[in-house]
Amino acid sequence: MALLTGVAPDRIAAAARRVMARCEELARVSATPGEIERVYLSTEHARVNRLAAEWMREVGMKSRQDAAGNQLGRLEAAERGAPALMIGSHLDTVPDAGRFDGIVGVLIGLEVVRLLRQPGPGDTWISPFPFALEVVAFSDEEGTRFGKALLGSSAVAGTWEKEWWALADKDGTTLRQAFLEFGLDPARVGEASRRPEELVGYLEAHIEQGPELDRRGESLAVVSSIASARRFQLVVEGEARHAGGTPYDMRRDALLGASEAALAVERICASEHHIIGTVGQLEAFPGAVNIVPGEARFSLDLRGEFDGQRDQVWNAISRDLDTIMGRRHLRWTAREIHNAPAVMCAPLLQDVVREGIVSTLAPGSDAPATIFSRAGHDGMSIGAITDVGMLFLRNPDGISHHPDELVSGGDVALGIRALAESVLQLSADRTAS
Structure with missing residues (x-):
């Protein structure tokens, strides 16, 4: 059952064009000329955080950089202090990366907020749900610089380990030194952690890093679990x-x-x-x-x-x-x-993502694909504190971690609509219960 009524198709098409254009803009923020490379606690990390903060404020969110260098935006519910639905992915990359891995998920999250927000007091915007909306741009999913993946989301999950401070990059700079050079205080990294009661769940849209959707001729899939x-x-x-x-x-x-x-x-x-x-x-x-x-x-x-x-x-x-x-x-x-460990996507969030995808399909279409993710994602960390759900977008030929990585603007438009419908379905379910 589609709930996203009254939204003109051209609004979603414009949102998809904005996502694609911003993927290109972020691709120009790179440590390596002619390639895409952004690593944790680098000048490029700082630059994309500033861009993300600007785009978060543009859709009415309050934005902040947390104690681990993640950039977060929050749109309050009418009841201030309500728990939040977190939507997001990451902005860091592997060396010689593609334009879309992680990045699409952050930008789709912002467009979902743009579609679903409602006017609040004065010139503000609010979440119309019994939960706030948050978009997070995680800072280090790939682990390229220090060899340890999921550093940003581990900090949010409260699973940061003190042994990591001794990790060093290829130039011998330790993680502790890099924190200080970036302007962060290692002693305060615990302030990035969130409590389970602060969240109602985590949703992430991501390109599939494999060919299954392309082979099936389908645009979107429900993710059942993360490897x-x-x-x-x-x-x-x-x-x-x-x-x-x-x-x-x-x-x-x-x-x-x-x-x-x-x-x-x-x-x-x-x-x-x-x-x-x-x-x-x-x-x-x-x-x-x-x-x-x-x-x-x-x-x-x-x-x-x-x-x-x-x-x-x-x-x-x-x-x-x-x-x-x-x-x-x-x-x-x-x-x-x-x-x-493997992270199983929560049954409820699988259901709402499935309903979201169904809303984009023609009547009588086959049920959406359900795919196990062989690639890791920030949800692996966030699953320690809240339920996780994921939506995959088709990646032609399935290539990723490579400049030829691809997603179409049409599939991005479908992904935006499906994720917005998923949020609406989740709200309806929580209100009914």
Whole structure:
């Protein structure tokens, strides 16, 4: 049942054009000429926060930067201090990124507020619901600079760990130093945390970072859950020796051991349903053309729909690495740098998102797709304090974390309408109960 009546289609079309134009504007805020790169606590982070704050105020929200560098906007309900429905995503990027990952979700959230707000006292705007509306631009979902993902949303969830202060970027700047240089006080990071009673839920619109919607020929999908994830840094130790003078039966080539390990990851994960393993980094040391590598370091990103299945696959990979390294007379160690459990989207929020998508479809259409997210999102952190729901938008060819990442203005328009309908459905449900 569609609830968004009286809104002219041209308003939603204009909102979608604004989202697409602002994606281009944000793409020009980059640390790397000719590419898109914005990392946590950088000058580019500060610039996009200022833009987000301006756009939040434009739709009538009060905006603030929290103690972890997230930018938040709030539109109060008639009853001041009411709990809030949080809508958002992130503005940071990976290196050489696309224009839409995370960014679309923040901008769609702002357009939903623009559509749903009502006049308040004087020249103000208010939320017409029994809850306030908040839009959040999280500051560090990707973990590009310090190697730890979800820093911004972890602060909001109150799960910040003191050990993170020692994390350092490639230039040796620690997270603590970067906080201070950005103008934040490390001692006050706890002030970014929110209590469960302050929120009624969290909704996020995001491009699908895979091809399923494109293959189905559909624009939008309900997200059922967000993948569990574990990340490791692995080291293989062998012996560095002269490349010409060392026969094969005496070689303890760490790079070959690591390469065989990477192939084992592919073989094991490809045989499992809904388990994805990726070796995204591989380095050899000492790194000279005429030296057998004595050490190799590589990363492993392991994701699964369910925690137990993911952990079983890690155990299988570990056993294979024992075999490989034993046969090659090498040693291996692993350091876990990230562990996030799977987050199931709340049934109620799945329902309201589904109703929102249905409102965009022609009568008699098939039910919207329901998709498990293999990519991680800020909802993984926010799920610790409130219910989470997600809406996927089609991404032609499914490519992401790449300049060719894409979403169409038409699908963005559908996403805006669907998310606005979802908010209305949630309000109706809460009022009825």
